[in-house]
Amino acid sequence: MRLYVYDHCPYCTRARMIFGLKQIDIDLQFLLNDDEKTPISMVGKKMVPILHKDDGQFMPESLDIVKYVDNHNGQPVLTGALLTKMTALIHQLDNDAFRKLCSPRFVRTALPEFATASARDYFSDKKQQTQGDFQQCIEDTPVLLKHITPILAQIEKEIKSPKACNGELSIDDICLFPLLRNLSIVKGLSFPPKVTAYMQEMSKLTHIPLFLDRAI
Ligand SMILES: N[C@@H](CCC(=O)N[C@@H](CS)C(=O)NCC(=O)O)C(=O)O
Structure with a gap:
C-alpha cells in the first residue's frame, strides 16, 4: 500500500x-x-x-x-473506548492558536512538502489568508501559548499511560498524538511530564519522529 x-x-x-x-x-x-x-x-x-x-x-x-x-490487516489494535473528557480536550487543543503556532514554523522547516520555493509560497499565501501574517504569528507566540498550555495541563491530568492516553489504544490516541507532535515544532514550549512521556513513547511505537530537534 x-x-x-x-x-x-x-x-x-x-x-x-x-x-x-x-x-x-x-x-x-x-x-x-x-x-x-x-x-x-x-x-x-x-x-x-x-x-x-x-x-x-x-x-x-x-x-x-x-x-x-x-x-x-491482522488483529485490530485500537480496541479501547473514547473517553468523553479526553475527546473534548483534543477538540479544544485543535484551535486557532495551534494553527498560528505551527504553520509559520513548518513552512520555514526543511520538510519534503516545502522542498521548492513555489510550494512554500503556495502554503504561505493560502494560510496567511486565514491565519494572518506569519511573522506576526511568530511574534505573538507568548500570547498564543496561553491558549495551549492550560489545555496541555488538563491533558496531563487525564493521560492514563504513555502507551495509550486512555489506558488502552483508541481513536483518541490517533487524534491526540498528531497535535502534540506538531506542537513539538514550537521552541520553548514546555510540555508537562506525562505529556512528554506520552509523546516520546507514541513516537517510538508509531515510528514517527517528533519535531523537537527542529523546533523554532
Ligand atoms: N477530513 C480530512 C482532512 C484532511 C486535511 O484537511 N488535509 C489538509 C492537510 S493538513 C489538506 O490536504 N488540505 C488541502 C491543502 O493543503 O491545500 C481527513 O481527516 O483526512
Whole structure:
C-alpha cells in the first residue's frame, strides 16, 4: 500500500500511526504542497492523506484509512473506548492558536512538502489568508501559548499511560498524538511530564519522529 502525505499534516500523521502501531510496511510518498494535480487525479480534490490500496482504489479521509487498516490487516489494535473528557480536550487543543503556532514554523522547516520555493509560497499565501501574517504569528507566540498550555495541563491530568492516553489504544490516541507532535515544532514550549512521556513513547511505537530537534 502507498500513502500520500505531507509531513506537517496532523491528519496524515493519524494515517501513518496505524501502520506504525501494526508494524505494517507502507510506501510513504510526500507530495509537494503546491501539487494540486496528483491528489485531484486520485480523489477529485486537493487533500491528503490518500491511501492507494492494494486493489488499486484510492481512499481519502484519515479516520476512514485508520479504521480500514486496523480492521483489514491482522488483529485490530485500537480496541479501547473514547473517553468523553479526553475527546473534548483534543477538540479544544485543535484551535486557532495551534494553527498560528505551527504553520509559520513548518513552512520555514526543511520538510519534503516545502522542498521548492513555489510550494512554500503556495502554503504561505493560502494560510496567511486565514491565519494572518506569519511573522506576526511568530511574534505573538507568548500570547498564543496561553491558549495551549492550560489545555496541555488538563491533558496531563487525564493521560492514563504513555502507551495509550486512555489506558488502552483508541481513536483518541490517533487524534491526540498528531497535535502534540506538531506542537513539538514550537521552541520553548514546555510540555508537562506525562505529556512528554506520552509523546516520546507514541513516537517510538508509531515510528514517527517528533519535531523537537527542529523546533523554532
Ligand atoms: N477530513 C480530512 C482532512 C484532511 C486535511 O484537511 N488535509 C489538509 C492537510 S493538513 C489538506 O490536504 N488540505 C488541502 C491543502 O493543503 O491545500 C481527513 O481527516 O483526512
